[in-house]
Amino acid sequence: MLSREDNDLLTRVDAGTPLGELFRRYWIPALLSEEIAEPDCPPVRVRLLGEDLVAFRASDGKIGLLGEHCAHRGTSLFFGRNEECGLRCIYHGWKFDTDGNVLDTPAEPAGSQLKNKVKHTAYPCREAGGIVFTYMGPRETMPLLPNYPWLGVPAAQRYIAKSYLECNYLQGLEGDCDSAHLNFLHKMFKPDARREFLHLTDRAPDFEFDELDCGVRAAAMRTLADGASYARISHFIMPFIGAVPVGSMVDNRLDGFKAVYQVPSDSVNTWRYDFFFKWSRPFSQTDSSKRDFVDAGYKKLRNKRNNYLQDRQLQKSVNFSGITEFLNQDACATESMGAVVDRGKEHVGASDAFILQVRRFLLRAVKDVQAGKPAPGAIFVAEHNDMSHLRFEAAQLPANVSWRSLYEKP
Numbered sequence: 024m025l026s027r028e029d030n031d032l033l034t035r036v037d038a039g040t041p042l043g044e045l046f047r048r049y050w051i052p053a054l055l056s057e058e059i060a061e062p063d064c065p066p067v068r069v070r071l072l073g074e075d076l077v078a079f080r081a082s083d084g085k086i087g088l089l090g091e092h093c094a095h096r097g098t099s100l101f102f103g104r105n106e107e108c109g110l111r112c113i114y115h116g117w118k119f120d121t122d123g124n125v126l127d128t129p130a131e132p133a134g135s136q137l138k139n140k141v142k143h144t145a146y147p148c149r150e151a152g153g154i155v156f157t158y159m160g161p162r163e164t165m166p167l168l169p170n171y172p173w174l175g176v177p178a179a180q181r182y183i184a185k186s187y188l189e190c191n192y193l194q195g196l197e198g199d200c201d202s203a204h205l206n207f208l209h210k211m212f213k214p215d216a217r218r219e220f221l222h223l224t225d226r227a228p229d230f231e232f233d234e235l236d237c238g239v240r241a242a243a244m245r246t247l248a249d250g251a252s253y254a255r256i257s258h259f260i261m262p263f264i265g266a267v268p269v270g271s272m273v274d275n276r277l278d279g280f281k282a283v284y285q286v287p288s289d290s291v292n293t294w295r296y297d298f299f300f301k302w303s304r305p306f307s308q309t310d311s312s313k314r315d316f317v318d319a320g321y322k323k324l325r326n327k328r329n330n331y332l333q334d335r336q337l338q339k340s341v342n343f344s345g346i347t348e349f350l351n352q353d354a355c356a357t358e359s360m361g362a363v364v365d366r367g368k369e370h371v372g373a374s375d376a377f378i379l380q381v382r383r384f385l386l387r388a389v390k391d392v393q394a395g396k397p398a399p400g401a402i403f404v405a406e407h408n409d410m411s412h413l414r415f416e417a418a419q420l421p422a423n424v425s426w427r428s429l430y431e432k433p
């Protein structure tokens with residue numbers, strides 16, 4: 024349960040709000056590289072942290088992320104001409120480079136200095152792992168782009184499912200930090216025999232946590248029939264990443280992981296990026312068919328307006344939810360709470376321990392940054408940019424072995 028004040032603090036992301044300012048201290052996904060695949064391709068609208076922006080890839084390959092509305096008189100630069108290393112407004116031809124400089128004001132008299140007096144909103148961008156990241160905060164606190172394990176993996180062994188969630192980011196993030204719902208929301212009555220479904224053996228796991236600089240590591244511990252334990256280790260990573268183990272066991276190692284970014288488009292809508300990775304082999308077309316659940320604009324085909332096409336017959340015989348595809352199941356669970364759930368009305372229990380840890384971490388981070396302290400986990404020195412401790416494991420352990428042994432350095 025959260026007070027109204029804390030709920031507001033943890034859900035409002037516009038510029039000037041405490042959480043909005045915290046999130047602006049990190050590199051966050053703006054869009055997929057494939058959305059602006061070629062130099063001089065059409066610009067793309069991007070709404071991020073409540074700001075309307077336009078992304079484009081200039082002739083020289085540089086990526087620009089500019090305020091959507093032209094600095095002259097406000098026409099949308101989405102309709103602009105992306106040509107000759109800049110984006111030109113179609114109303115009077117003002118042209119902007121990727122840094123927000125005004126290169127040309129062709130309707131002004133020769134010798135006009137107007138273009139030198141104007142600087143347009145422009146956020147720096149970096150590409151890694153198929154994602155364009157941006158930094159929307161003050162230049163003096165700009166950290167390095169973290170070397171997350173999922174950003175350096177071979178392209179064929181990863182894929183990213185992007186989708187639009189019609190609710191506040193925290194509802195999505197809390198779903199990623201909620202191991203207990205796997206046994207219900209995503210339950211299949213006849214599980215896929217190729218996969219490990221040990222988490223089905225005990226529906227009420229115990230939780231243990233380790234706090235990290237950049238977030239929280241959580242072990243969901245379940246007791247197996249033979250007395251051994253089964254640990255599933257997930258992470259919350261600042262500012263809004265949930266990373267969990269997924270896949271089948273290959274050579275006694277779980278074959279992959281999933282890192283999910285719940286990026287606030289604004290305070291009531293979210294861009295969700297599910298980043299999947301396999302150690303053993305490239306993804307096949309079938310593996311990545313999950314992308315078919317959205318339209319060309321990454322909006323879900325099954326959504327709250329059609330009740331996710333829930334099938335009551337399916338719910339009797341095939342799965343717990345009656346909804347196909349786990350991303351649709353998650354969306355139903357989180358969007359149906361309403362745009363911003365009132366956490367003053369909830370009744371949390373032992374199974375919610377991880378989300379309570381996440382809220383505590385975020386509240387403290389908000390207050391720290393308000394008090395002038397650094398954003399937790401932000402890295403400024405290249406030698407510290409080692410993220411190899413972020414591993415998302417699932418393992419069976421003998422009764423006397425701690426899950427923490429999985430994180431001891433060899």
Ligand code: FES
Nearest residue numbers: 093095096112115
């Ligand atoms: S409004 Fe963009 S050039 Fe005039």
Ligand SMILES: [Fe+2]
Nearest residue numbers: 198204209353
């Ligand atoms: Fe889920």
